[in-house]
Amino acid sequence: MWEILSTYWPHILAVITVVTSTVAGAHAVMTKDEVRAAIGWVGVIILSPIVGPLLYAIAGVNRIRRASILAQRPGHGMAAADFHVEDEVVGTHFGRRFLALKTLGDRVARHPLTTGNRIETLETGDAAYAAMLAAIAAAERSIILESYIFDRDPLGLRIADALIEAHRRGVAVRVLIDAVGARYSVPSIAGHLREGGVAVDVFNGNIIVGLRLPYANLRTHRKIIVVDGTVGFMGGMNIREGFTREFAGDAFAHDTHFRIEGPVVADLFAVAAEDWCFATGEALAGPAWEIPALARGGMPVLARAVPTGPDSYLETNHKLLIGALSVARHSVRIMSPYFLPDQELISALVTAARRGVDIDIVVPSVNNLVLVDRAMTAQFDQILKNYCRIWRSTGAFDHSKLLAIDGSWAYVGSSNLDPRSLRLNFEIDLEVLDHGFARAIERRIETVMATATPVTLAGLRARPYVMRLIDRLIWLGSPYL
16 A cells, blocks of 8 residues: 555545645535625636645634524514514604614514514723623523623623622522633633533534634624523624723723613623524523513613624625615714725725715724734725725724714624624624714714824825735735634
């Protein structure tokens, strides 16, 4: 056998190369929906016959195939059935253009637009974590928490200890942390939770060729807490001490989170429960996880939970944002820490601006991801030369993801406006159709704009050529930053 291998190894290697390249190339052509992605992977496979197919097998294949928990839980959504919003309500109070946007959401998102919701904005980590701790302390039946990052720092340990205490008094507790995000702290907070008896697991920690290899490009970026099926938290905030004045002082990072009550909480639970089942195989059922019946009251906010990810809900956030920009008439206010939209989103922004819509985009001056900031800067000229405005916020890093249109419609949550959030990550956002909430989001963004520094084409072009060239080279790798 060895003699045959030593004699014919070039021929064997050639056959293996041809077979693997053919199989990988055919798979890319048949499964990729975007021609640029297909061409890119086929190019890598052809130019690197051995390494290319291996890279494609690791990073290019979407292995996320999940049956929806919604289909397995016939009782889900019954509590919220009476809160579904009729088309006439939207048309009467917001106009036909937002009725068209509701129709889009009904067709691309899994959850309906519901009334009867209450949303409280939490503008600092100190406020958000205090509200979370209060809800955990008041829990009677169940808590499910999903987060990208859950650091083992003083703040993280405080929340972990609250979860452990809830478990000890008989509350069913489940904690899901992304497999990559769990490694931001060494040792992980997961060990501390397990020692306290809390059921905890990591999302998408796959075993490939004997190696623990979480797919860095397929991860949960969601931040969800649901307590007793009645109170929910979501937004942009991970669990880290750097978002609090208490631990980080005046240099603390800013973010915006939301405390929610109403029927949309059931949908947040369904998303987190689905992720937990995917990671562990456990379906959350039984009295502890029941969604209580809701009574109509004075909480008229219209809202929709919008999960998106590299499964059957690919680019749901992208589709809704394109639709929202198309109905804008007066103003679009955007705040995003990582602003790297694709050409479709850029075209939608530019088209709205050319129609006379005021487009203002706020990004931080100080960014925690230097490479992403450089790639963002390389793309700014495409926005600025087409009637849009970009602002660099002053002060500490702001991690908020906020968007408001015409003081009527808002989109908030975990999604950044970058390739990772729009195509690769599992995200959770909230579509809100409410004048008061949308105007509050606008005021939050405009307050930052008041002290921000405008980005200009002249300023961009005045930077040294070498620096601009480096930015563009970094920008080429933006889908994987």
